[in-house]
Amino acid sequence: MRLRFHMTPGSCSTGIHILLEHLELPFEVYLVNLPAGDHRKPEYLAINPKGTIPALQIDDDPALTEFQSIALWLAWRFPRARLLPEASLDAAQAVDLMNYAVATVHGAACTRIFTPERYLPASLAEGMSGDARAGWLDAIQAQGRAMAQDAFALIEARIDDDGRLFGDDLTIADAALFYVTFWADRIELPLPARCTAFYRRMREREVVRRVLAEEGYR
Ligand SMILES: N[C@@H](CCC(=O)N[C@@H](CS)C(=O)NCC(=O)O)C(=O)O
Structure with missing residues (x-):
């Protein structure tokens, strides 16, 4: 499985970064420089038309582009890590x-x-x-x-x-x-x-x- 993670240091993507590292998954990091406007460039908008981070590309599927959807997918996909409580x-x-x-x-x-x-x-x-x-x-x-x-x-x-x-x-x-x-x-x-x-x-x-x-x- 290929994971491409689009993030900005010190932003909300830090929360997802923590989950990815906690799962010890191999993933590729793509830095999005918000002050430089990277998130408004056509290359990034092609990945996430909302122009926000975090975004997670899983293989060739359309990227997940909300914190909650990424976090929930990780929890469901890797249940043994108990990112969601069992009950x-x-x-x-x-x-x-x-x-x-x-x-x-x-x-x-x-x-x-x-x-x-x-x-x-x-x-x-x-x-x-x-x-x-x-x-x-x-x-x-x-x-x-x-x-x-x-x-x-x-x-x-x-x-x-x-x-x-x-x-x-x-x-x-x-x-x-x-x-x-x-x-x-x-x-x-x-x-x-x-x-x-x-x-x-x-x-x-x-x-x-x-x-x-x-x-x-x-
Ligand atoms: N609803 C999105 C929002 C994420 C978000 O607003 N990220 C900020 C950085 S912390 C961002 O991308 N800002 C750029 C912009 O809104 O132009 C989520 O939950 O992932």
């Missing part, structure tokens, strides 16, 4: 948490923090002074930070006293929650106690250390 309700809870991290913490909150300009309607921005524009962008970022903090406060209840989600197994929910807590750390967004314990625990995992080192983080 059906726990498995559904893992999907619940993964999706909340990806769709709400990342998709709704962090995008406001990282790319506030995308939330400023062009019709509103037209003719706006520089100061007014900066004020709007600040307000959108503040909204994103508040949304992220609200979300982490809810996630708190899903983490045990030792900072674990589903025991010692590394699940697809751990991978998703890891990348958003990693971002929180980088942007100095305060995390509640159990989220912090979870993040510290993940940083101590050998596979996480290796992936972060490969992606250029110490």
